[in-house]
Structures are given as C-alpha cells and as structure tokens.
Amino acid sequence: MKPLSFVFIRLGIGISMFGHGLVRLPKLDTFSAGMVDNFSESFIPDFMVLPFGFVLPFLEFLLGLMLLLGWKTRLAGIMGGILxxxxxxxxxxxxxxxxxPSQMIHLLFFILVYEFHHKNTLALDNISPKK
Incomplete structure (x- = not known):
C-alpha cells in the first residue's frame, strides 16, 4: 500500500467517525433515549443500553479526531475495530x-488502519520529540 492511499483510508474513516460523534454530542440525551427505545424489544437491558448511548458519541468523536490527526493510529484501529x-x-x-453492511465497511477500514499503520504519513505519529 502506498502512503498516500493510507492517508485517504485514515482520513475517510476518521471523517466518518468524527462526524458521527460531532452531530450526536449536542443531542446526547435524545440520542441515548433513542437507543433505549430501539433496544426495548431486545434482551439487552436498559441499564446497559443507556450508559452505552451516552459514551458512544464521545468514543466516535475521539476515534475520529485521533484518525484525522494521525495520532496513536494503531491504537485507533484496534479501538475502532472493537467498537x-x-x-x-x-x-x-x-x-x-x-x-x-455500513458497520462491516467501517470494520474493514479499521482493519486497514491497523494493518497498514506503518505507512502513516502526514500524521502526528511521525513527529519525533526533540531531545
């Protein structure tokens, strides 16, 4: 994989995750309540869904920011895949x-970020601390 190709992959998934989190943060209560409603017919109890609904937008925002900046890219790939x-x-x-299908595509992008993080360019990961 060429370094510029990796930058596009990293920025593509980064923009998606950043955008998901950014639009949900201002309406956190509504988003979390909606998740509880969506899961009301499932066997997953509300006491698990509600806190996840509050945490999810922050995770999406943070993962997106990490990827946009190219900071801790390998870790972002792992965290994103688990999420x-x-x-x-x-x-x-x-x-x-x-x-x-959309979630599977996101998973594939996170796998690519993890697998090819060594091709990372235009990233904070490449800035060496001054000695």
Missing amino acids: MLILMLGTSMIENWSSL
Whole structure:
C-alpha cells in the first residue's frame, strides 16, 4: 500500500467517525433515549443500553479526531475495530440488518488502519520529540 492511499483510508474513516460523534454530542440525551427505545424489544437491558448511548458519541468523536490527526493510529484501529464489533452485535440483537453492511465497511477500514499503520504519513505519529 502506498502512503498516500493510507492517508485517504485514515482520513475517510476518521471523517466518518468524527462526524458521527460531532452531530450526536449536542443531542446526547435524545440520542441515548433513542437507543433505549430501539433496544426495548431486545434482551439487552436498559441499564446497559443507556450508559452505552451516552459514551458512544464521545468514543466516535475521539476515534475520529485521533484518525484525522494521525495520532496513536494503531491504537485507533484496534479501538475502532472493537467498537464496530460491539455495534454489529447490538445491531444483530435488534435485527437491524440494513445497518450491518455500513458497520462491516467501517470494520474493514479499521482493519486497514491497523494493518497498514506503518505507512502513516502526514500524521502526528511521525513527529519525533526533540531531545
């Protein structure tokens, strides 16, 4: 993989995650309540869904920011992959099959970020501390 190709992959998934978090943060209560409503028919209890609904936008925002800046890129790939797997499990529990393809594409992008993080350019990861 060429370094510029990796930058586009990193920025693409970074913009998506940053945007997901950014638009949800101002309406955190509404977003979390909506998640509880969506999961009301599933076996996952409200006491687990509600806090996750409050944390998710912050995770999305943070992951997106890390990727946009190219900071801790390998870690962002791992965290993002784990987050996507959790979201895919939740999506399956409420039988929201139309959301799975998008989540699988996001997972693939996080795998690429993790796998090729050594190709990272135009990134804070490449700034060496002065001695």
